[in-house]
Amino acid sequence: MTTIAALTTAACVVALSPALAQAQAAGTGHAKHAQDHGEAKMSDAEFAMMMAKHHQDGIEMARLEESRGASADVKKLAAKIRQGQERELGPLQAQQRAGAAGSDHAAHIKKMESESQRAMKRLRAASGAALDHAFAEEMAKHHQQAIDMVSRTSFTDPELRTMAQKMAANQKQELSELKKHQQAGSH
Secondary structure, eight states: HHHHHHHHHHHHHHHHHHHHHHHTTTTTHHHHHHHHHOOOOHHHHHHHHHHHOOOOOHHHHHHHHHEEEEEEEHHHHHHHHHHHHHHHHHHHHHHHHHHHHOOHHHHHHHHHHHHHHHHHHHHHHHOOHHHHHHHHHHHEEEEEHHHHHHHHHHOOOOHHHHHHHHHHHHHHHHHHHHHHHHHHHHH
């Protein structure tokens, strides 16, 4: 990876602004908050860049659960999430290379990176049943962020739009499963 690509990817990671934290705390999605507050929609290239990094983080989170979790059900869900995100990562990276544009979402990128680092620190510190619970919580937040990114993008590429819509549908279904594990205490 070139230095510019590495910096662009790193710059993309933190996409969730303080407004997102406020919106989530209020029980609303970032997309609605962004719409209400006039935040800019993302382009195809920005979406691909941010979602590729987001997927890389999700894959890392899932691998931790797969290797150190206790619940067979949560580990199975982590494997499903990882495999889905690994399949989507290549096309996202190809779209990112094709669109290779900068981002006007620097605050979002910084926030997304911060959230990712916080989540990974929490997951790395846990194991067994505690990791199962932390994974279900953190991956639920992670999936909601991805769903919000899809709704904040003004897609012009019909293939990317279709992929993003499928991605959001899959993540909504997985989010439902994650919430069930959270409620059940991951047993």
